[in-house]
Amino acid sequence: MVKVLVAALAVMAIAVAGFAGETATYEKDIKKIVAVRCYDCHGPQAPAMDEWKRDKEGYTKKDLGPRMDTYEHMVVMVKGSEAGAMMRRLDDGKNTNPGKPGNMHAYLGSTEAERSANLETFKKWVGSWNLKRKKDMSAEELDAIKAPEK
Numbered sequence: 001m002v003k004v005l006v007a008a009l010a011v012m013a014i015a016v017a018g019f020a021g022e023t024a025t026y027e028k029d030i031k032k033i034v035a036v037r038c039y040d041c042h043g044p045q046a047p048a049m050d051e052w053k054r055d056k057e058g059y060t061k062k063d064l065g066p067r068m069d070t071y072e073h074m075v076v077m078v079k080g081s082e083a084g085a086m087m088r089r090l091d092d093g094k095n096t097n098p099g100k101p102g103n104m105h106a107y108l109g110s111t112e113a114e115r116s117a118n119l120e121t122f123k124k125w126v127g128s129w130n131l132k133r134k135k136d137m138s139a140e141e142l143d144a145i146k147a148p149e150k
Helices: 001-019 025-036 050-056 058-063 071-075 086-090 112-126 139-144
Strands: none
Touching: 001 050, 025 112, 050 058, 086 112
């Protein structure tokens, strides 16, 4: 009986480890979270980052942030010209001083459990969760950001 229990636990541990190592992708995991949680302000009606930056105040008054409805638009804020912006805004603040969540963290879900689960999916997708601005990241830190499309 003990051998069967040990074997079952070993199989479960391997299965959990395999799932934990599974790569998150934009197409498989991130796209649907963004569609449900972010499109009201960051969907196809929103401007691309360059246009948004030219009139941040005007777009903010219209409740529009930079567009995130495609991989190309979203990756700008993850590892492109605005690298780290997505991570700073979605972060839960648990590893920062003074522990303040990013300004978009609350929109990750309607409950703390949903927010935590969605944040973990984003972290898994990004690969190297970095709250620095691009100008403050080393080449190694930028290379560590994965964020695969497919």
